[in-house]
Amino acid sequence: MTFTLTLASGSEIRRHLLENAGLQIDVVRPRVDESALRHSLLAEQTPPRDIADTLAELKALRVSSKKPSALVLGCDQVLNLDGQLLSKPRSLEEARSQLLDMRGKRHDLLSAAVLCEAGKPVWRHVGVARMTTRTFSEDWLEGYLERNWPEIGESVGAYQLEAEGVRLFSRIEGDYFTVLGLPLLDLLSFLTLRGDLPT
Numbered sequence: 001m002t003f004t005l006t007l008a009s010g011s012e013i014r015r016h017l018l019e020n021a022g023l024q025i026d027v028v029r030p031r032v033d034e035s036a037l038r039h040s041l042l043a044e045q046t047p048p049r050d051i052a053d054t055l056a057e058l059k060a061l062r063v064s065s066k067k068p069s070a071l072v073l074g075c076d077q078v079l080n081l082d083g084q085l086l087s088k089p090r091s092l093e094e095a096r097s098q099l100l101d102m103r104g105k106r107h108d109l110l111s112a113a114v115l116c117e118a119g120k121p122v123w124r125h126v127g128v129a130r131m132t133t134r135t136f137s138e139d140w141l142e143g144y145l146e147r148n149w150p151e152i153g154e155s156v157g158a159y160q161l162e163a164e165g166v167r168l169f170s171r172i173e174g175d176y177f178t179v180l181g182l183p184l185l186d187l188l189s190f191l192t193l194r195g196d197l198p199t
C-alpha cells in the first residue's frame, strides 16, 4: 500500500514540494481562524517560533481528529522583522509598504511543521531562515510589484524566492525549502526513519 501524507494546508507550493519529492499527497484544508489565534498569542507576548508551532499544530490536529488513521502535516510560517510579525499582504499597496519596511534590513522566516496521528502530535520542527534584503530602488520595486502581483500575495513576505523574489536579497542563511514554507529535509528524514519512505 503506497504511503499517503495528508497535507492540512492550502499552500500550493507546499503541495508541489512534497509531490515533487515523490510523495503521494491528500490535501484536506483545516477550518481554522488563524488570525484570531495569532492575535491572542501575540497579545500574550508569545515568541514568533511558538506562534508558528502552535498554529501548525492546530491545523494538523484539526484534520487529524477527522482522519485519525492518517498521518497529517500542518504548517505555518511567520516572518519576524525586528520583532514585528508580518502577515500575507492583502493588497498591492500593503505589499509595497511591507517591502519598503524590509528594504536593507534582515528578517527571519520561521517555518513550523507538525505531524499528527490519531489526534496526537508525533513530530514537530521549526526551520529558520535569515534573509538579508538589498537596498533596491523604488523604481525597481514598482516594476517588481506590477510583474508579480497578485501571485506574491500568497507569500508571507510578498516574494516568491523561486521566481523574481530572489532579486530582493543580497544574502540568505538557511535552507531554500524553509524559505518557501516547509522544512522539507527534516520532514523527509523523519518519514524515512519511521519507515513511511524507503531508505
Ligand SMILES: Nc1nc2c(ncn2[C@@H]2O[C@H](COP(=O)(O)OP(=O)(O)OP(=O)(O)O)[C@@H](O)[C@H]2O)c(=O)[nH]1
Pocket (backbone or CB within 6 Å): 008, 009, 010, 011, 012, 013, 014, 075, 076, 077, 078, 088, 154, 155, 156, 157, 159, 160, 161, 162, 165, 179, 180, 181, 182
Ligand atoms: N511560492 C512561495 N511561497 C512562499 C514563499 N515564502 C513563503 N511562501 C508561502 O507563504 C505562505 C505563508 O503563509 P501560511 O499561513 O504559513 O500558509 P498558507 O499559505 O496560509 O496556507 P495554510 O497552511 O493553509 O495556512 C505559505 O503558503 C508559504 O508557502 C516563497 O518564497 N515562494
